[in-house]
Amino acid sequence: MTATRSTTALPQTSTRTQRLTATLLACLLGLGLVLLAGFSHVEALHNGAHDTRHSEGFPCH
Numbered sequence: 001m002t003a004t005r006s007t008t009a010l011p012q013t014s015t016r017t018q019r020l021t022a023t024l025l026a027c028l029l030g031l032g033l034v035l036l037a038g039f040s041h042v043e044a045l046h047n048g049a050h051d052t053r054h055s056e057g058f059p060c061h
Contacts, residue, residue: 037049
């Protein structure tokens with residue numbers, strides 16, 4: 001009795017270009033959120049980001 005092996009390759013789930021695109025979009029989104037909250041003239045938005053930063057242990061002064 002001989003065993004047969006399946007030699008079909010699994011499909012690649014993401015290409016290098018897709019991973020790079022996702023990484024760049026995530027960085028842009030994060031940077032946009034930081035800049036939006038940091039330089040916002042809306043006091044509630046700025047203070048919310050400021051308090052969150054302190055509660056996570058990041059100094060900002």
